[in-house]
Structure formats: structure tokens, C-alpha cells
């Protein structure tokens with residue numbers, strides 16, 4: 103899967119040619135091409151990955167309901183054969199209904215399918231979220247991993263246990279060496295732990311270790327939000343989260359709340375600026391409390 107510099111340059115040139123063939127969204131952020139058949143569409147509001155296969159398109163995530171019509175328009179009538187969701191959040195699955203109704207097969211982890219198939223209570227929004235139309239619900243689900251091909255591209259996807267939700271998945275385009283990781287990597291926004299859905303910081307570190315095993319130095323890693331990452335950047339984010347796991351799990355084991363952690367300087371001495379430090383720590387603390395027996399058994 104390794105690319106030498108010459109192959110990479112060739113791929114980059116192919117990317118520029120590809121760019122003109124793919125109409126851009128009205129949004130200011132342009133699509134990014136990765137090789138000759140994959141592009142990343144940003145601003146939907148997050149990233150959507152589009153693979154141009156011989157038998158139609160493969161999408162990773164479908165954007166929000168608000169942005170999905172613009173996404174569909176940008177595909178210029180090309181059929182979406184398969185859509186793979188990285189998790190259930192509305193900014194990744196809001197376009198499912200639109201593409202599902204147009205005939206796309208939707209794949210996701212079994213728990214993501216469950217979240218999408220029924221109404222659920224959102225504590226962060228303090229309201230019930232209605233289930234989407236049945237066409238938005240994945241028809242192919244998996245517990246551990248799965249695979250498919252599109253033209254000559256081999257695509258693997260698999261479960262990332264309890265990282266950001268309890269139904270996170272990666273999608274690895276093996277031949278293009280592009281790895282879509284959803285919100286399990288978060289270089290732009292504060293990392294979010296949807297503790298109500300089973301995500302927690304310990305799961306995030308483990309999931310990032312899984313991703314690092316899949317990637318090599320040339321892998322282009324696509325997070326849900328933000329620029330395409332290298333393996334080294336993913337490693338740096340993983341190490342930071344691991345350091346924070348050590349700090350916050352020890353404080354939780356001692357009975358400290360998120361406010362106590364903030365006051366104790368839990369986010370000091372880490373090379374990252376948090377937009378909302380208390381909100382980040384609140385979700386970390388709730389996740390740690392929910393998984394207390396996974397880390398605090400011999401600490402107290």
C-alpha cells in the first residue's frame with residue numbers, strides 16, 4: 103500500500119485533473135482530491151468522502167439534512183451505490199434519507215443502525231429526536247467489520263468500540279490508502295464524547311490505536327471535521343488523548359467532578375487549545391463515570 107514519491111506526485115496531478123471534473127459546492131471550502139478517484143467534500147457541515155467507482159459512487163457519511171441537497175447536486179447526477187455511515191450523529195447521517203430514497207444501499211455498525219431506527223432522547227439538546235424515514239436507516243449492518251469492492255478499490259470497514267459513540271466505524275480505501283475515521287479523530291473541533299451513547303475517552307484512545315495499526319506513513323486520514331491528517335498527526339492526537347485519559351481517570355477515581363478537574367488544571371501542560379474546556383471535561387467526566395469499573399478497580 104506504500105506510495106513512493108513519484109507515485110504520489112502522479113496521484114496529485116491526477117487529483118488536479120479530477121478537481122475540474124467534480125463541480126464544487128457553493129461553499130467556499132473546495133473539495134480535496136486524494137488520488138484519482140477519491141475526493142473529500144468539506145463544509146457539509148463536516149467532511150463527506152466520495153469514491154468514484156466503476157459502478158457508481160461510494161460515500162462515507164451523507165452530511166446534514168440541510169446540506170445534503172447541495173451535496174447531491176455536486177455529484178452531478180452520478181448514482182450513489184453505497185453510503186457508509188461512521189456513526190449516527192445528524193451531521194453525518196442527515197442526508198441518508200435523500201440518498202436512500204434515490205436507491206443508495208446504506209451500511210453502518212449495528213448500534214448506529216439501532217440509533218437511526220427509533221426516536222431517541224438527546225440530553226445535550228434536551229429533546230426527543232424523531233427517527234428519520236425508513237429509507238435513511240442502514241440496510242446492511244455489521245458487528246465487527248466488513249468489506250466490499252468498487253471497481254478496483256478494496257474497501258474495509260470496521261468497528262471502533264466506544265470511542266465517540268458506541269457505534270463508530272472506520273472506512274479504509276485500501277488501494278487509495280485513504281482512511282475515513284469520522285469523529286474518532288478531531289483535529290479541528292474539541293473532541294466530543296457522546297457519553298449518553300457510550301463514547302468515552304478510554305474507548306477513544308483504544309480506537310485511535312486501532313486506526314494507527316491500519317495506517318502507514320502515506321495514509322491520508324480523513325476526520326469528520328478539519329483537514330486531511332497524516333499518521334503522525336493522528337499519533338500526536340492519540341498521545342494527547344492518552345495523557346488526558348491518565349490525568350482525568352485518576353481524578354475521577356478520586357471522586358473529582360469536571361469542575362474539579364478544570365480547577366486542578368487537567369488541561370494544562372497539553373499542546374492543544376480547547377474552545378470550551380469545561381464542556382469537553384464534562385463529557386470526559388460523564389464518560390469516565392459510566393465506565394468506572396473499566397479503569398478504577400484497583401485505584402480507590
Ligand SMILES: [Zn+2]
Nearest residue numbers: 189191266285
Ligand atoms: Zn459525531
